[in-house]
Amino acid sequence: MADRFANRKRALKAGVGALLSAIVCAACGNGGGTGTAAEGDGANRPLVLGSVFALTGPQSQAPYVNGVRFAVEEINAAGGVNGQKIELKEYDDALNAQKSASAAQLAVSEGVDVVIGGPTAIQTNAAAPIYQRAGVVHLNMASSTAVAKDESFGGDRTFRVVTPMPEQIHAAAEYLIKEVKVKKVGLLGLNTDFGQNALPLYAEKFQAAGVEVIDSKLYPQDAKDLTNELLAMRGADAIVDWGFPNQFALATKTAYQNGMGDIPHLGPSAVGIVNTLGLVPVENRDSLIGMSSCDPAADTRPHVQEWAKRFQARFDAVADASAASGYDAVQLAKAAVEAAGSLDRAKIAEALTTLTLSQNTMCASTYKSDDRHELMHEAVVISYAKGEPKELARYTAAELAGTGRKQG
């Protein structure tokens, strides 16, 4: 969601270059050459890694892209995988189904072995079946979809690197119920699959724990006013708000203005972005709680803090959960290839099902696939009081694994 360019002058220069190259490319006609999709073999050739995210348009997913780039740079600098440098190919799928499909097809036709991408359901729904059919190993970033083994379009080559949303929701509910000891909650959510999938799960968890759900409301993506929604939440001792950063910020401001500024206001990893972008005045962030796979900014592990600094220096951007997941996805690919000892995709997938990764991972402390190809089952609860991210609670695989089983 967040993206930053190193410096704008360079960006604009590049823009001119881009215009030219665009014309040249239009002249050269072909939209992308065919590559060799090598199933099997893998005798001394580099690992071809695809990074498929939305780079263009008003919703860009640059943090993932940067995370992936960063990992590839570091790994290659350290000698690569099996003595071969990783060959990174980046594709733009512009957050729309048709472009996701064509980007996936392009990646496949250019012979990627492992592809990392699909942070949203739109992208994943369109692309996952294509990778699956082509036998490409797919490290998926969408927390809200059903993608995983033996779901309708997942399969033996599809793995999920981020914590499934149902498990995040389980953790969040646990926290509010056990730690905050809420009696009444109000549920808000974005009126897309993101919020729509989440709210029923929350309602379920809270009702099971005998917590009263005051109201559950969805708001539009371009909401310019959330007075309605917040007024409906009056009387709650906590608000769950499953939205994207700008609506979450709007909700926070409105809550504050309507005298609900002091009750916990819990959201997804978007809260981290609200904090880093300062979408809410710093004095109004005390009630903000973020639910995320991880948050490097609040992570106490020294190697993560040190990594976050390097990342900041490299991209002039705060390393967030997305960046960390992107980074780890590459580490997973590397580990799998090394374990497989070849670039045979079947073997890579096989290795992913068995390996356990806990060295220099920046998001999860440990990645270990379960029988549904979910590699991560950890979640953290972050407080953003005074704008300083602080870890309130951390939920481990032991506590979360499988809590989202029936969901998707």
Added chain:
Amino acid sequence: MLASDRRTGTAAPGRRRAAAVGGLPPVYGRRHYLTVAVVLAVIALAGAGNTGNMYQISVFNTALTASVATVGLYFAYQLGGMFAFSQAAFMGIGAYTSAILTPEHGFVFAAGVALIVAAVLAYLLAFLLRDAKHMYFAIGAMAFAEIAVLVFRNWEVTAGPTGGGMLYGIAPPSVAGYEFATSGQIFWFLLAVLGVVLLLSVLLERSPLRRHALAVKAIPQVTESNGIDPRRSAMTLFTYGSTLGALAGVLQAHSLGTIAPEAFEVGVAINLYLMLLLGGVGSMWGGVAGAFFLTWLPEFLRPVKEYETVVYSLLLLATIVLFPNGIVGGVAWLAEKVRHRRRGGRSSGVTTHA
């Protein structure tokens, strides 16, 4: 039907173009069927060359789907004079209806129902807005589109308020037991559908409907005092065009395998308009040309990464300004120039309304 055209000698290609053949006005003498054949042949050749490359083919499929929608737009907007900002919404109506019905009743039946549903809704909308002209109709259609998208998003039937209106794992098209599973097979299926659409559209081009529509668009009052109901042709053509939109939606849903409300927002309709405008609003061929041009353009622009949006819209503006009659218009103009030279300056009266 084609046979009957031929019997009256109106279809025979190779006759002097634009001649009053068999006693009918020149439009019946135009080489429509030849053009359809050529268009299909070109696409087929270009596609067949790439059936090996799934990426190229998938882009072709997107373009073919878009072509169906833009041809529909040509009839609703250019002939019917209705500012059809609802085209993407009708794509959605088609896509959801057939995606939902297919598992139970199979592709063909589902698609059929989808088209009927869309046609009925389109006619009702046209009837509701029958007195609204130009911008007024545009905004009305836009409002309809917004409502449609909200319905996709919030209605239980369309994976409503708990699934984001997102459907996936939609079966590929299958006709008479034969399933078009791979992108390559889908390409040929889409091409065939486009062919049918073009032929059907040619039949409308070569009929009183076109004449009436053009007249109504020009001076409605006068057609009325000549005994032609100015609303009738417009509503017919809007319905036809929107139904083609729905057909495009059906094709998209089953060739992509997934649909989401975002894919049918007004922005998409605007894009369809740009396709028609760039291709040449003067004829349905313009729709096809524009669809292919605007589908490939972003693919060409892939290397441009984050500058795509701005480069894209600048290129658009440039094309709109430089080619008022779009690609087809430009080509026709060139062809005319060449013919001019060859025949020592005798114009053969080609207009961009080819």
Added chain:
Amino acid sequence: MSNFVALLFSGLTLGAIYTLVSLGIVILYKATGIVNAAQFGLVGLGAYLAFWASTDLGLPLVAAYLLSIAVMALVGVGLERLAYAPLRSRPVDSVFLSTLAGGFAFVGLIVLWYDAEPRSLASPFGLETVEILGAPVPKHSLFVIVVCAIAVAALSWAFNRTRMGRQVRALAFDRDAARLQGIPVNRLSIITFALASAMAGLAGTLLGPVAALTPEMGLSPMLFAFGAAIIGGFGRFGGVVAGAVLLGLVEQFGGGYISTNWREVFPFAAMLLIIAFRPEGLFGGEARARL
């Protein structure tokens, strides 16, 4: 009751913003015959300019607002000089489409300038509220409403009382006749372009603190603005204002008392029905024939 008041004010705030965007469109149409669908890009640009002025230049907020509006006026002049010429001769609907494309060009530029992530523009009043009939009403909302009221008053004065206003009205009534009478068409079109985009900028700077800044933030306000213009029959300011406020209130109260999940449906349904049953707009419109 307090709910009602709260919704009333948030509805009025939205209405005020729609009004500004809408009036920009209507004025430009009256003076030049162009239906400018690039307005949404200008709204975004205005907001980002204010953001730039307040953060990168570190100006105090009000100054930043004013600077943005001033720059937007210049942008308007630039548009008139560069973009208007090729459009002058085109039919109204292809102009509409070209300007739409132009609007997306602005979005692209904003993404290049301040990438795609949401930004936040502060209000001079921060998050302060005042108590009205038991409802906490954000001072910013009142600010928006007041500014809009002043803008409308000033505009209608300019249009009905000044010579320029009369000339523009003459243009709107009969372009060619006005030309023949030696009305300075070019000067007027420059002025109105500047005015229209300045108003878009104003709308953007006022909308910024309400929601967050995103490159496409102007899109949905523009749809409503067109709705308002249509309801007002592309004619008298009063009609446009009424249309805009109506849409704002319908959304808020529809959302508040019927269903939030469907809240966006209500204003659009209202538009659809009004266009269907009062094609010339609720308040009549001189422009209908030509549009």
Added chain:
Amino acid sequence: MLEATDIRVKFGGNTAVDGVSLRLGRGEVVGLVGPNGSGKTSFLNAICGIVPATGSLTLRGVPVPMGRPLKVRAAGLSRTFQTPQVFDDLTCVENVMLSGERFRRTGFLGATLGRRRMLRDEHERTERARRALATVGLDGMWDRPAKGLAYGQARYLEIARALAGEPAVIALDEPSAGLNAEETNRLAELLRSVSEQGVSLLIVDHKIEYLSRICDRIDVLELGRLIASGPPERVFQDPAVIEAYLGT
């Protein structure tokens, strides 16, 4: 053929046509004259149903509702306009084909399922259109786009379109406007031959001399009222009429 009684047209406050009654027999040619603003065109628009009006109208003895252009046309009254209204994008033949007395099978189904019969109808219409064009002396221009026509030709094209509808009555609004003397004579010839085919003509015009040649009767309007009616020679001697004209 045509019987209009007590036609009234009001624009806001002022009355353009104030209770005018008028009847045409079969093949009769009536000239409707009067100073500018005397309500001639308003009267035509009224009986053609283009402007809201009161009064009653019968065509071929059948009563026709006011303000319904389609019904008026179907009942057998077609008209031409002060400035010729032709469709530039269409050829001459197509322009004329726009006016058929019936439009069955001209819709979507006609173009697709009912295609063979539609084509047969089209042949008929084309033939009729060509005959009409021949009558007005535009043969050979069949497939020319109407865009290229000269003003006079456009006028004739419009008349041909009116004729092709095989109407009982044709109302012409200043057909001689913009024609020079020689063209006006040809127009007169044409109109007479048309009337000889049994079509009644209601001609609004200024050029008295050609009207007096072809008209069986002249009706004079002033300020929306009928002030004189009768054979040309007598009407144009009528002092009231002269007064009205000198008045302008």
